[in-house]
Amino acid sequence: MSVLLSLDGVSKRFRGLVAVDQVSFAVPQGAIFAVIGPNGAGKTTLFNMIAGAMPPDAGTIVFAGEPVQGLSADAVCRRGIARTFQIVRPFPALSVEDNVIVGALLHRRDVAAARALAHQLLTQLDLFDKRERIASTLTLPDRKRLEVARALATGPRLLLLDEVMAGLRPTETDRMVAILRALNRGGLTILLIEHVMRAVMALASRVLVLDHGVAIAEGAPEQVVRDPAVVQSYLGAEEV
Amino acid sequence: MIAPLTATMSRRGAVLLALLSAALLAAPWVVNDYLLTVLIIILYFAYAGQAWNIMMGFAGQLSLGHAIYLGLGGYVAATLFTRFGIGPWLGLLAAIPVATACGAIIGFLAFRFRVAGVYFVILTIAFAEFARIGFDNWSFVSASSGLFLPVRQYAHNDLWRLRGDPAMFYYVIFGATAAIFALCHVLLKSRIGYFWLAIREDEVAARAAGIDTFRYKMIAVMVSAAVTSFAGVFYAFFYNNLFPEQVFSIARSVEIILGPIIGGIGTLFGPILGAFVLTGLAEALNAAMAACSLDLPGAKQVFYGICLLIVIVALPDGVWPPLARLLGVSRSKT
Numbered sequence: 001m002s003v004l005l006s007l008d009g010v011s012k013r014f015r016g017l018v019a020v021d022q023v024s025f026a027v028p029q030g031a032i033f034a035v036i037g038p039n040g041a042g043k044t045t046l047f048n049m050i051a052g053a054m055p056p057d058a059g060t061i062v063f064a065g066e067p068v069q070g071l072s073a074d075a076v077c078r079r080g081i082a083r084t085f086q087i088v089r090p091f092p093a094l095s096v097e098d099n100v101i102v103g104a105l106l107h108r109r110d111v112a113a114a115r116a117l118a119h120q121l122l123t124q125l126d127l128f129d130k131r132e133r134i135a136s137t138l139t140l141p142d143r144k145r146l147e148v149a150r151a152l153a154t155g156p157r158l159l160l161l162d163e164v165m166a167g168l169r170p171t172e173t174d175r176m177v178a179i180l181r182a183l184n185r186g187g188l189t190i191l192l193i194e195h196v197m198r199a200v201m202a203l204a205s206r207v208l209v210l211d212h213g214v215a216i217a218e219g220a221p222e223q224v225v226r227d228p229a230v231v232q233s234y235l236g237a238e239e240v
Numbered sequence: 241m242i243a244p245l246t247a248t249m250s251r252r253g254a255v256l257l258a259l260l261s262a263a264l265l266a267a268p269w270v271v272n273d274y275l276l277t278v279l280i281i282i283l284y285f286a287y288a289g290q291a292w293n294i295m296m297g298f299a300g301q302l303s304l305g306h307a308i309y310l311g312l313g314g315y316v317a318a319t320l321f322t323r324f325g326i327g328p329w330l331g332l333l334a335a336i337p338v339a340t341a342c343g344a345i346i347g348f349l350a351f352r353f354r355v356a357g358v359y360f361v362i363l364t365i366a367f368a369e370f371a372r373i374g375f376d377n378w379s380f381v382s383a384s385s386g387l388f389l390p391v392r393q394y395a396h397n398d399l400w401r402l403r404g405d406p407a408m409f410y411y412v413i414f415g416a417t418a419a420i421f422a423l424c425h426v427l428l429k430s431r432i433g434y435f436w437l438a439i440r441e442d443e444v445a446a447r448a449a450g451i452d453t454f455r456y457k458m459i460a461v462m463v464s465a466a467v468t469s470f471a472g473v474f475y476a477f478f479y480n481n482l483f484p485e486q487v488f489s490i491a492r493s494v495e496i497i498l499g500p501i502i503g504g505i506g507t508l509f510g511p512i513l514g515a516f517v518l519t520g521l522a523e524a525l526n527a528a529m530a531a532c533s534l535d536l537p538g539a540k541q542v543f544y545g546i547c548l549l550i551v552i553v554a555l556p557d558g559v560w561p562p563l564a565r566l567l568g569v570s571r572s573k574t
Contacts, residue, residue, distance in 0.1 A: 053444075074446075074449075074452050077449060077450035078450045082448075082449075085448070089442050089445040091437065091442055091446075092442070093437075093441055094437060094438075094441060098437070102434050102435065102449055103450075105431045105435070106450040106451070108431075111431060114431075114434075151448075154449055
């Protein structure tokens with residue numbers, strides 16, 4: 001399998017604090033790759049550097065064979081990396097449909113064509129019946145799926161999901177897992193940051209564990225959760 | 241432009257728009273000169289409010305210095321007319337690039353160096369103030385003693401030179417208001433309009449959706465500046481005088497944004513409705529006070545203040561959104 005995204009020695013420090021310390025990993029094309037770790041481990045910082053929200057202080061990020069570190073967020077998206085936000089940010093006063101049309105217009109000039117794609121994605125994410133609702137009136141699970149729809153509308157090759165399961169009930173989590181699996185079967189590579197181990201175990205083909213900004217383990221999910229260092233730092237005595 | 245205009249509008253909305261246009265077209269035959277002048281002022285504010293709305297209502301960039309585009313438009317056209325005898329329509333062709341370039345400079349400084357929020361507003365005010373002080377001391381444009389356009393009795397209307405009776409000015413500003421309404425409608429329903437709304441709603445999320453926010457904010461400022469300059473040209477030729485103290489003053493910037501605020505920021509009908517409500521009621525107040533032989537200087541300003549308070553408290557989205565629901569021309573569901 002060819003590599004779609006690779007990070008090599010990526011670091012970020014905020015004043016004295018080293019948030020991400022020389023992290024390297026590779027996401028194969030077509031994989032579902034999860035990054036887990038306790039709060040403050042540097043997951044979101046890592047994610048923001050990949051998405052172009054902040055430049056790394058050191059290291060390289062290569063996407064589809066080209067370096068993307070230091071590019072702006074919009075440029076990264078145009079290269080084919082779409083993201084969701086941990087704290088959801090749909091365009092609040094716009095309708096659900098218009099939210100997705102904005103994403104779809106990135107690679108389309110014609111609004112009617114963008115609307116057609118938006119309808120297709122909204123159907124896929126169980127939001128078609130709510131397409132005329134104003135985004136701010138949606139429930140949290142709906143807004144999370146709306147963010148995924150908007151990200152998908154930009155036509156990404158890699159989807160970055162920042163805690164997309166957080167705050168969802170188990171049935172909603174299972175629904176989201178099913179949706180992401182279907183997307184992955186369609187050829188989409190997914191990188192997710194996740195706290196909900198149930199979702200990680202169900203989805204991920206590979207897991208990277210961060211602790212205090214350092215990658216302490218990487219491997220298949222069953223293998224990683226048995227790793228003594230991971231159990232020590234993150235999972236604690238919790239049974240998985 | 242008509243086809244996309246009617247295609248995306250509800251049937252009832254299109255009928256209402258047609259009725260309003262017909263009434264406004266017939267107005268000069270029905271009303272007296274005083275009322276016609278009031279209508280000219282209303283349409284002037286509707287036009288200028290719509291122009292400002294492109295930047296604030298669509299792209300979410302608050303300008304409190306729109307007087308600069310108004311003043312530049314007026315001064316460029318009036319100077320060309322008085323000094324070189326060049327008519328206002330050719331003058332407009334010079335005014336638009338000057339105002340657009342000014343918008344581009346302000347936009348570039350702000351968006352390149354991430355001057356946002358309150359600081360962006362201050363930057364827009366500062367530029368208008370620079371212009372006011374600059375023009376006040378610039379002898380080529382008669383500095384603080386002002387620029388005057390020759391006023392004579394004209395045997396017939398000269399549309400090319402914008403010299404004539406109120407009915408001619410009325411139809412000019414009516415045509416301009418109709419044109420900018422159509423332009424805004426088309427912009428709002430196009431790719432660029434979606435990107436502007438996305439930037440207005442959440443700039444970080446807009447960037448994450450791949451939108452080059454610098455570029456689209458620049459376009460918003462430049463389009464807004466360009467169309468505002470026509471309001472300045474019209475102002476100069478309608479009032480026949482320009483003083484830097486008046487035309488570049490912050491009061492001018494504020495008065496053109498009251499209409500959209502009252503009517504509904506970001507809506508197409510808001511600036512028009514707001515202009516009718518504000519100017520209409522203010523003139524009615526004047527007439528009522530004259531009828532009671534009351535003379536209270538500043539009553540209009542107090543009245544504007546009260547109107548603004550009522551709208552902010554009772555109708556924070558402006559008068560148009562609830563009115564649209566009442567008339568059944570609104571599509572959005574909440």
